[in-house]
Structure formats: C-alpha cells, structure tokens
Amino acid sequence: MASSAAPRARLSPPAPAVRPPRKRGRSPPSTRSTSSWRASAEHVAPRDQISRWRAPERAPDRVWRQFRPPQSALPTSRRWVSSEGASTSSSGDACTIMSYNILADYHARNHPDLYRDVPWDAMRWDSRRRLIIHEIRHWDPDLVCLQEVDRFQDIAAGMKSRGYEGIYQRRTGDTRDGCAMFWKSKRLRLLEEDSIDFSEFNLRNNVAQICVFELNGTHKLVLGNIHVLFNPKRGDVKLGQIRLLLEKANALAEKWDEIPIVLAGDFNSTPDVCFYFLLTHMILNISLHDRRKLSGLDSSEFDLYELCSSLKYQWSDEEVRNATGYSNVMVAEHPLKLSSSYANLKGNSSNRGLHAEPLATSFHKKFLGTVDYLWYTHGLECSRVLDTFPIGVLRRTRGLPTREIGSDHLPIIAEFAFTESVEDDFEEEDDSEQDNGSEQEVSTTQHAYLSTDDESR
Structure with a gap:
C-alpha cells in the first residue's frame, strides 16, 4: 500500500499555498464570537445547553434563553416625597411600612412570555432573592x-439577620405562593394574628393577613396584607375579597x-x-358596572382576554x-x-397619574400600571412616601425584573406618624353621602391611563 500511494501523490498537482475561499463558505471558527449573546461571561454552558435551561425543582416548564438586547439600567436610588403640612400634634412615634409583590419563583418560571425582554440571569431566583433582600435592607x-x-x-433567613420576625400564610389548593409579614422585633410586638382564606367563602383561594402590632410599647395599629385575585373577568370575586378584608380589619380595630x-x-x-371608588368613598352601586370591567386589567391593548364591552x-x-x-x-x-398614602403626597407628572397615584408600580410584557397601594385610616398621618420611577425610565427597561430590581413590581413604602385621636363623626357621615353621579364619572374614565399607553408600545 505504501509503494502505490507515493506515485499517486507525485502525479498529483501541488496544493496551492493559500486555499481560495468558497463562495458560500463559513468564516473560520476562530473568528466567531460566543460572548455577544450571553448575559455575562461567567455563565458558560456546554453547546447542548446554550439554547435553554430547565427550571429547578424538576419543573415541567422550560424557559428559553434566546438573544435579548441589554436592558436599560434603572437608577440606583429613589427619592422620598415628604408632607409639607404634617400635623404638629404628632406624638413623635412613627413607623415605615413597605408593600412588595416579589414575584413568586413558581409564577416566573411558568409565565416566561411575560418576561421575554428580561435577561435570563435576572430571572433566576438566587439573583432575584439577593436583590429583594437588599432592597428591603436598604430602605430598612x-x-x-x-x-x-x-x-x-x-426570605426569612435573609431577614432574620437584620432583626426581623415573620409569619406566612400560604394559599390553598395547588398554588405555592402566599402572603408574608415581617417586623422589627426591637420596635414592634405582635399582639394578635389573623388571616383570611377566601376559599372558605367561595371566593377563590387567595389569602390575606390581618395583625395587630404594638409600637414601642405605646401605640397600636392593625395591619392588613392582601393579594387580590388577578382574573379580570371575576370582578365579583375581587370585590368580595376586598370587602371581607375591610370588614375583618374594622372588626379587629374595634376589638382593640x-x-x-x-x-x-x-x-x-x-x-x-x-x-x-369603593375604597375612597365607602360605597359602590355595582349595578352601574360590568363586573368584567371592574379592575382595569382587561384592556385589549395587552391581549390578556377577549372581552366584549358593547353591552x-x-x-x-x-x-x-x-x-x-x-x-x-x-x-x-x-x-x-x-x-391613600401616595395620593395624599403628590409627586410630579413624570411618575404620577390619575388621582395622584403612581403611574406604574408593576411592569411586564402585558401590563404597565399601578395595582399596589398603602391605605390608612384616622389616627395616622402619612408623613412621606418613597416615590416611584418616572414612567419614561421604566419603559426603557422594556419590563421588570432587571439586574437592579428583583421583581416585576416596585416596592412601595410610606412612613406613618401616630396622631392624637381627633375624628369628627359628622364628617364621616357627610362623606358617606356620595351620590351615584360621582360613580358615573368612574365608569366614563375607565382605562384612561391604560389606553394612553398605546402610543409608546
């Protein structure tokens, strides 16, 4: 075989020094870049794992890692808006309260369509948990x-090291998430703990927490924490959940x-x-409203549901x-x-909208708007709130979470001062006499904010 191979080699024409490129050939492997599509250089995976990753805990879903343009970074800080006319009768004791929907890991992994523009590493729970804990610790x-x-x-492990105690109420059924409360044990003492399992009232399986706390051994307050049903088509259920929370909170306040x-x-x-309107005016005639249009989350702009609004x-x-x-x-x-704590302390037009509420406390692929609130009654005075980001800054991110914010919601925070108990009962009676004409205004301004978003989407 060796003697026959040599003559054939000699009879062959000499190979050119430089091989001419083929017309449809690929570039040499050495010139290809493998880092341009990665979220960060530290996350390097074998080729068969580059295009996707399986969610932890053997979840059936997969989140696809495709090319995603870099997100616009959010500012590292938010500003406080303080009250200019705070009452001088304040007792001096004040406490800050945060409300934060932290985006359950279970929901994030099962709804990847809502976070298509979010870098894949920003969606990982270990990254989001770190950001969530840091956010809470920073605002203290x-x-x-x-x-x-x-x-x-x-979450509790990260909070314990900063002196917080906590309680948790999980939803019933197949869902995995719930509501949690944490408080600084050096300043506050839990006097009574209660909760609402709305499934006991045939109002789906959402939950709420209602607790009584004592601040510095002197002042007491009731704190309620709720995550209302999302489904825009079930306004009756959503309204029932809010109604029960108000009734239970009032009963507990009267008890104390x-x-x-x-x-x-x-x-x-x-x-x-x-x-x-119901929360601010204490009364609502539901016959004036389509129950599928009660919450403002049914705008066809976001293609959440196909709803008929003609009748x-x-x-x-x-x-x-x-x-x-x-x-x-x-x-x-x-x-x-x-x-409403935010409505009482007005911001500017870049981040405040109808009723002086924030323009947006939540942002993902199918929603940009405000759904998070901190409400309070007499005996308290809201002295300052942590303002939200300008709406233009949020839009440039193309959706939350980001590498600075660990959820698709922004945490909202208000500081409340305890005041001398001065309440004019006759004023409360006058406010309860709101006529249905004002209610008609609500129906005509539905989706005023959501519909204007269409210009920028």
Whole structure:
C-alpha cells in the first residue's frame, strides 16, 4: 500500500499555498464570537445547553434563553416625597411600612412570555432573592408586607439577620405562593394574628393577613396584607375579597379600642376604576358596572382576554352575593374612611397619574400600571412616601425584573406618624353621602391611563 500511494501523490498537482475561499463558505471558527449573546461571561454552558435551561425543582416548564438586547439600567436610588403640612400634634412615634409583590419563583418560571425582554440571569431566583433582600435592607422599613411569596424560608433567613420576625400564610389548593409579614422585633410586638382564606367563602383561594402590632410599647395599629385575585373577568370575586378584608380589619380595630388601620398589598386594580371608588368613598352601586370591567386589567391593548364591552353585563344572584355579601343587594359598602398614602403626597407628572397615584408600580410584557397601594385610616398621618420611577425610565427597561430590581413590581413604602385621636363623626357621615353621579364619572374614565399607553408600545 505504501509503494502505490507515493506515485499517486507525485502525479498529483501541488496544493496551492493559500486555499481560495468558497463562495458560500463559513468564516473560520476562530473568528466567531460566543460572548455577544450571553448575559455575562461567567455563565458558560456546554453547546447542548446554550439554547435553554430547565427550571429547578424538576419543573415541567422550560424557559428559553434566546438573544435579548441589554436592558436599560434603572437608577440606583429613589427619592422620598415628604408632607409639607404634617400635623404638629404628632406624638413623635412613627413607623415605615413597605408593600412588595416579589414575584413568586413558581409564577416566573411558568409565565416566561411575560418576561421575554428580561435577561435570563435576572430571572433566576438566587439573583432575584439577593436583590429583594437588599432592597428591603436598604430602605430598612419597620413593617414589611410581601405578596407572591413561595420561598418563605429563603426570605426569612435573609431577614432574620437584620432583626426581623415573620409569619406566612400560604394559599390553598395547588398554588405555592402566599402572603408574608415581617417586623422589627426591637420596635414592634405582635399582639394578635389573623388571616383570611377566601376559599372558605367561595371566593377563590387567595389569602390575606390581618395583625395587630404594638409600637414601642405605646401605640397600636392593625395591619392588613392582601393579594387580590388577578382574573379580570371575576370582578365579583375581587370585590368580595376586598370587602371581607375591610370588614375583618374594622372588626379587629374595634376589638382593640378603635386603633388605626393600614391596608397594604397588590389589589390588582388600577386607580381609574370602581374598586378605587369603593375604597375612597365607602360605597359602590355595582349595578352601574360590568363586573368584567371592574379592575382595569382587561384592556385589549395587552391581549390578556377577549372581552366584549358593547353591552352591560347582567349580574347573577351568585355574583351579586360574592360582591356585596347578599344576593338581593346591589350596593357594596364598608365602614372605613380610607386615605391613600401616595395620593395624599403628590409627586410630579413624570411618575404620577390619575388621582395622584403612581403611574406604574408593576411592569411586564402585558401590563404597565399601578395595582399596589398603602391605605390608612384616622389616627395616622402619612408623613412621606418613597416615590416611584418616572414612567419614561421604566419603559426603557422594556419590563421588570432587571439586574437592579428583583421583581416585576416596585416596592412601595410610606412612613406613618401616630396622631392624637381627633375624628369628627359628622364628617364621616357627610362623606358617606356620595351620590351615584360621582360613580358615573368612574365608569366614563375607565382605562384612561391604560389606553394612553398605546402610543409608546
């Protein structure tokens, strides 16, 4: 074989020194860049794992890692907005309360379509957990109300080292998340703990927490924490959940000698709809509204649901009972005179909208708007709030989370000062006499904010 191979080699023409490039040939492997599409250089995976990664805990879903342009970074700080006319009768004791929907890891992994523009490493729970804990520690609130908590022990471990104690209420059924409260044990003492499992009232499986705290051994307050059902088509259920929270919080406040109340949470309702009217005016005639249009989350702009808005929806007896508590009563009422902490301390046009509420507390691929609130009653005075980011800054990120914010919601924080108990009962009666004409204004301004977003999307 060797002797025959040599002559054939000699008869062959000599190979050219430089091989001419083929017309459709690929570039040499050495010139290819493998780092341009990666979120960071430290995350290097074998070729068969580059295009995707499997979620932890053997989750059935997969989050696809495709090329995603870099996100615009958010500012490293937010500014406080203080009250200019704070009462001089304040007792001097004050506490800060944070409300934060931290985006359950379970939901993040099962809804990748909402976070297509978010770098894959910013979606990882270990990264988000670190950012969430850092955010809480940085603002150092006295009380923390969290929603969408499905890894309570991870959060609790990070909070314990900063002197916080915590409690957790998980939703029932197949869901994995729930609500959690944390408080500084050196300043606050938990006097009574209660919760609401809405499935016991046939109002889905959401939960709420209601607790009584004592601050510095002197002042007491009721703190409620809720994550209202998202489903835009079930306004009756959403209204029923809010109604029960208000009733339970009021009963607990009366039990402890009319102490003030703070209600925190993700209410899954925008400021331009009738839920907001109910919270601020204490009364709502549901016959004036389509139950599928109650929360402001049903805008076709985001293609969440295909809903018909040409005709008023007829409420069934069951839906009326869910909303008001009685199948033959079309008016929902509650006994609390509530104020919104952010609405009372006005910001500027870059981040405040209808009713002076923030333009956005949540942002993902299918929603940009405000659903998170901190409400309070008499006996408290809101002295300052942590303002949200300007709407233009948020839009440039193309969605949350980011490498600076660990959730698709922004934490909201308000500082409350305890005041001398001065309450004019006759004023409360006057406010409860709101006519339905004002309510009609709510129906005509539905989606005022959501519809204007279309220009920038």
